Amino acid sequence: MKNKKLNAELLWKQFEDILVPRLRFSVVDRAIYSHLLRHSRLEGKSQLRFSIAWLARGTRVSEYTARRAVRRLAVQGALHLVERTRKGHVVEVRLPDEIRGARRSAHRRLPGAASLEETDFLQSKALRQAIHARERGQCFYCLRRLTPTVQCLDHVVPRVHLGRNSYRNLVSSCVECNSHKGERGAADFLRWLYRERRLTAAELTGRLRALDALASGKLRPPQQASDKLATRA
Helix, strand or coil: CCCCCCCHHHHHHHHHHHHHHHHCCCHHHHHHHHHHHHCCHHHCCCCEEECHHHHHHHHCCCHHHHHHHHHHHHHHCCEEEEEEECCEEEEEECCHHHCHHHHHHCCCCCCCCCCCCCCCCCCCHHHHHHHHHHCCCECCCCCCECCCCCEEEEECCCHHHCCCCCCCCEEEEEHHHHHHHCCCCHHHHHHHHHHCCCCCHHHHHHHHHHHHHHHCCCCCCCHHHHHHHHHHC
């Protein structure tokens, strides 16, 4: 990501006029994004290392709220999670014109145009199956083998917290995990599974890494899904 001299006035207009309404930022999302942006790109840094405790203090929210906001922003593409450790997070904060969803809102799209990033993966059976196929027959959370009768799709960031129907926010899940998770965040639910001894320590670490990979767009559906999108464009 290139460092460039930023036009603060233009950046603020893009933030308020395009990014906030397009991605439907909550008050907390706006505060978290603005704080991270100010301490990274506006200071000429391409990446920022921070702790959730530092972020919570700076934005005057709870650590729980700050953590959930960071995950939502990552799912929306406003943040790119480079690394997550016990000492904190390393992120790349994307400018409004670097976020695909926000950038495209400034242009009129042709009827029928589609992109992987903006596709609602609940809109058709084929797209729903693409999410199941990505998980290769396993529950994303507890790793049990799934059959069609016990599998469903789960929102990593719940819909009540503005979670989207993006491939970055949908996973194949067993009905039991879907029910137990409810409106909890995925990371908290995975830790609950560990405490319930349904995941080993190694499996928990692997699932948390997979969660970060999902949020950063690294776990894309199989190529067939992209082909289906291309045929509709």
